[in-house]
Every structure is written in structure tokens, then in C-alpha cells.
Amino acid sequence: MSRVLIVDDEEPVRALLASTLRFAGHEVVEAGDGIAALACLEPGAPGRDPDLVVLDVMMPGLDGFELLSVVRRRGVELPVLFVTARGAVEDRVRGLRAGADDYVVKPFSVAEVTARVEALLRRAGTTTTDETLRLADLVLDPVAHRVTRGGEPVELSPTEYRLLEHLLRNAGRVLSKSQLLEHVWGYGFGGTNVVERFVSNLRRKVDADRPPLIHTVRGFGYTARVPE
Missing domain, CATH: 1.10.10.10 (Winged helix-like DNA-binding domain superfamily/Winged helix DNA-binding domain)
Structure with a gap:
């Protein structure tokens, strides 16, 4: 089972993503802001260290772009998928240049988010084999x-x-x-x-x-x- 960290300050969006990914067979950890997300990404964080991060951009305090920059400077290389309302080309480019692996714009299809999460996990080699x-x-x-x-x-x-x-x-x-x-x-x-x-x-x-x-x-x- 892969563990996914969802970082979004909007509780309904976070709950929808969490329910969707749990249904797809993943363990889910939730964080409501960038500071809480950093605690989940500390080395050896008990029961929290994820295999992938689903990340919003517009959050109070530490936004998604800033959070990703901190994470990458710390040498954390786990896959990151942005799911955000910031859909302008310059935002997508900024996110990918900051170290994101993929980018989905809100409003999103839960099926598409699930497929992109699973594709990134396969690429990272963290998915299980036969789930038939x-x-x-x-x-x-x-x-x-x-x-x-x-x-x-x-x-x-x-x-x-x-x-x-x-x-x-x-x-x-x-x-x-x-x-x-x-x-x-x-x-x-x-x-x-x-x-x-x-x-x-x-x-x-x-x-x-x-x-x-x-x-x-x-x-x-x-x-x-x-x-x-």
C-alpha cells in the first residue's frame, strides 16, 4: 500500500481527494497547510512519511510553490502532483521548474487525479504488483x-x-x-x-x-x- 500526503487548506477538497485515493487502495495522510505538511515530511515521522504528495498552491502562510522549494532543498525526491486552481501557463511552468512531477488544474476529475497518482507511483517504483x-x-x-x-x-x-x-x-x-x-x-x-x-x-x-x-x-x- 502506498502512502499519499494530501496538502490543501480547503477541507472539502482534501476530504474528496482522501476518500478517492483511499478507495483506490492507498493510505492517506492529510495536512491543512504547508507547516503541517513539513512535519509529515520530517525524516522518520511516525506513520507519516509518504510515497507521494498531492499539493495545492494557494494556502495561507507557506504556499505550495514555497513548500515544494523547501522540500527539494532538503533533498527530498518523492513525487509531487500539484492539484490547484492556478491554471495559467506561467503557474504550471513555475510548478514544474520548482520540482513538481505533474500538474492538474481545479476543478478536476477524481478519475484523472487517481490515474496520475498511480502513474507517478509506478514511475517511482512504489506500487504493488498484482492487485487483481x-x-x-x-x-x-x-x-x-x-x-x-x-x-x-x-x-x-x-x-x-x-x-x-x-x-x-x-x-x-x-x-x-x-x-x-x-x-x-x-x-x-x-x-x-x-x-x-x-x-x-x-x-x-x-x-x-x-x-x-x-x-x-x-x-x-x-x-x-x-x-x-
């Missing part, structure tokens, strides 16, 4: 974003894919609608009929004419397991 998820004859390859059942491809929308991946990563556990909302949609309340609709769609595509792997536990939620 299997349940009976259902196989999900999170690297190729490919799903098969009995060797046959299963075509899913991005949301259906994220829902199935979360169910498989927690196979055998019962997940409530609010838990699924938080991890798949990024919020933990309301809209439970959305979960019901997507679970129904997922069953139609994954379990069609086959032993069911996605089950409802009435009054509690949903689970992925091999039928008894």
Missing part, C-alpha cells in the same frame, strides 16, 4: 480497468466499476448504503435510492444467468460473496 480482485469466476483488473465473468468481458460505467471494485475489496463484509455513498460517490448521506439503482444495474450485468455474487442483506446493506 477475484470472486468465483468474476475478475476485476484495477490496472487495466477490465472486468470479466467466466472469461467474458463485462461492460460497466465508471460508477458501476467503482461500486463493484469497492464491493470486491470488501468481499464478505456487509456495506451499508451510506458507506457505499461515501466511498463511491464521495458523500455519506441522502440519495440511497441512487445506490439501489446502481446495485440493480450491476446485478443485471454481473450476475445475469449466473450464480449471484452481489447480495442484499435486508436492513443492513449489500455484500459480494459466493452463494452458499
Whole structure:
């Protein structure tokens, strides 16, 4: 598991990124400003030293450009991805010249941020090898974003894919609608009929004419397991 440090003074943005990257299988550490981030980057910081930093630019006190300059002067060479509203060409150039490895402009796609994080980790050699998820004859390859059942491809929308991946990563556990909302949609309340609709769609595509792997536990939620 790779550890990602998210540095952003906007709590909703930080929470969205954290939820997204945790869902993708990463451990996440959060910092609300540059000073807190530096504490996480101290050598031997207990449970904090990250493999990659996701960094905002506009923060009070020490901004992202200044923080990155300090980090690089200290000889810290871990990958850095800027995710910021500062999208002008001169800002991107400044960030890359300061030592950033990549640059994403807000508003961002969580899928794009996840893909860029994983690409940087692969380049740095810190990702794990085979993360393929299997349940009976259902196989999900999170690297190729490919799903098969009995060797046959299963075509899913991005949301259906994220829902199935979360169910498989927690196979055998019962997940409530609010838990699924938080991890798949990024919020933990309301809209439970959305979960019901997507679970129904997922069953139609994954379990069609086959032993069911996605089950409802009435009054509690949903689970992925091999039928008894």
C-alpha cells in the first residue's frame, strides 16, 4: 500500500481527494497547510512519511510553490502532483521548474487525479504488483480497468466499476448504503435510492444467468460473496 500526503487548506477538497485515493487502495495522510505538511515530511515521522504528495498552491502562510522549494532543498525526491486552481501557463511552468512531477488544474476529475497518482507511483517504483480482485469466476483488473465473468468481458460505467471494485475489496463484509455513498460517490448521506439503482444495474450485468455474487442483506446493506 502506498502512502499519499494530501496538502490543501480547503477541507472539502482534501476530504474528496482522501476518500478517492483511499478507495483506490492507498493510505492517506492529510495536512491543512504547508507547516503541517513539513512535519509529515520530517525524516522518520511516525506513520507519516509518504510515497507521494498531492499539493495545492494557494494556502495561507507557506504556499505550495514555497513548500515544494523547501522540500527539494532538503533533498527530498518523492513525487509531487500539484492539484490547484492556478491554471495559467506561467503557474504550471513555475510548478514544474520548482520540482513538481505533474500538474492538474481545479476543478478536476477524481478519475484523472487517481490515474496520475498511480502513474507517478509506478514511475517511482512504489506500487504493488498484482492487485487483481477475484470472486468465483468474476475478475476485476484495477490496472487495466477490465472486468470479466467466466472469461467474458463485462461492460460497466465508471460508477458501476467503482461500486463493484469497492464491493470486491470488501468481499464478505456487509456495506451499508451510506458507506457505499461515501466511498463511491464521495458523500455519506441522502440519495440511497441512487445506490439501489446502481446495485440493480450491476446485478443485471454481473450476475445475469449466473450464480449471484452481489447480495442484499435486508436492513443492513449489500455484500459480494459466493452463494452458499
